[in-house]
Amino acid sequence: MRKRVTALLLAGLVLAGCSAEVQSGSAKPEGGDKPPVAKFTTAPADGATEVPVNQPVTVTVAEGTIDEVTLTNPEGKAVEGKVAADKKTWSSAEALGYGKSYTYAGKATGTDGKKVELKGAFTTVTPASVVRATLFPADDQTVGVAVPIMVQFDAEVTDRAAAEKALTVTNSANVKGSWAWLNAKEVHYRPEAYWPANTKVHVEAKLYGVHYGGGAYGKADVTSDFTIGRNQVVKIETGSHQLVVQRDGQTVATYPASFGKDDDPELTTPNGTFVVMQKDAQWSFDNPRYGYTNVLKKWAVRFSNHGEFIHENNDNAGNIGRVNSSHGCANLLEADAKAYYDSALIGDPVEVTGSITTLPAQYDWYDWQIPWAQWQTMSAL
Structure with missing residues (x-):
């Protein structure tokens, strides 16, 4: 009996030893073998290619909060970004570069208290070509009430709608206007009627990263802040032999003036609403077809790329105010030409009536020769 009892006691001690190890094992924190609950989501995704450069990068964490996030460019510099107040999202605050690889890194703490790490990378789009755009009027210019806003591209734009969507115009008078494509490399904006005097205008062309089609992308954003000046309109009724300047009506x-020859459709000053494009204290006039080159005249104000100017021509003084004898320009006496020149702004309208010829809408800047209803159809949107 003693041997059997001893054996039972020994067996009990062995069983007690196995139970202690299990108990020791069960002393780990509950759920210690479960994966962390926090999860990162990135846009663009890890491994993405051909990523647009003009869209923000975002990192979002679910079931946790962000401790830190870094997006690094190939040069090892961190891209500017910010974590939202709720620590759920990080967003980049600067544009990306073309054809570059970027690397994600970060940490977050889950609602379970466990840490998770962010790792990943993506590559941005590499353009087949990069297209530059310029904007007119430029910053701080004061221009006339007929000035069109112009965006000119150094290559043809296939996807005009994509480019136009990146263009915005705001102004202090809350005047509405419309963009119109004059050709594949140039889009203009104007209101239905002349700009109100003294209007402040802001233009944004957020073209960097815009795909114009065929692998061509915008090179850079451009902006402009300019002012519409006083309302000054030149009115020319060719039969009156007078050039009239009006302000606010x-x-x-x-x-007194001499305009283009009344009976010659090639030489008359044509009908139309034109815009002052250029001012030069002296200009060299050339027209070999009519036998003159390098004829210098003072106080030249161009109002059409067809070749029309308002300028001094004292050599034609006998006809000024009496007979229309020029080759299309408005000839003034020197003192009058200087007075008008000093008053003129780029963008002033010049309205011509009474001619036997109406100029077709094809010589810059011809924006106001196009009826408003037609102008609106020239938008890509």
Whole structure:
């Protein structure tokens, strides 16, 4: 009996030893073998290629909060970014570069208290070509009430709608206008009627990263802040032999003039609403077809790329105010030409009537020769 009892006691001690190891094993924190609950989501995804450069990068964590996030460019520099107040999202705050690889890194703490790490990378799009755009009027210019806003591209734009969507115009007068494509490399904006005087205008062309089609992308964003000046309109009724300057609808100057020949459709000053494009204290006029080159005239104000100017021509003084004898320009006496020149702004309208010829809408800047209803159809949107 003693041997059997001893054996039972020994067996009991062995069993007690196995139970202690199990108990020791069960002393680990509950759920210690479960994966962390926090999960990172990135846009673009890890491994993505051909990523647009003009869209923000975002990192989001579910069931946790972000401790830190870094997006690094190939040069090892961190891309600017910010974690939201709720620590659920990080967003980049600067544009990416073309054809570059970026690397994600970060940490988050889950609602279970466990840490998770972010790792990944993506590559941005590599353009077949990069297209530059310029914007007119430029910053701080004061221009006339007929000025069009112009965006010019150094290559043809296939996807005009994509480019136009990146263009916005705001102004202090809350005047609405429309963009119109004059050709594949140039889009203009104007209101239905002349700009109100003294309007402040802001233009944004957020073209960097915009795909124009065929692998061509925008090179850079461009902006402009300019001012519409006083309302000054030149009115030319060719049969009157006078050039009239009006401000706010009131005549402020009347100058005797000689316009283009009345009976020659090639030489008359044509009908239309034109825009002052250029001012030069002296300009060289050339027209070999009519036998003159390098004829210098003072106070030249161009209002059409067809070749029309308002300028001094004292050599034609006998006809000024009496007979239309020029080759299409408005000839003034020197003192009058200087007075008008000093008053003119780029963008002032020049309205011509009474001619036997109406110029087709094809010589810059011809924006106001296109009826408003037609102008709106020239938008890509």
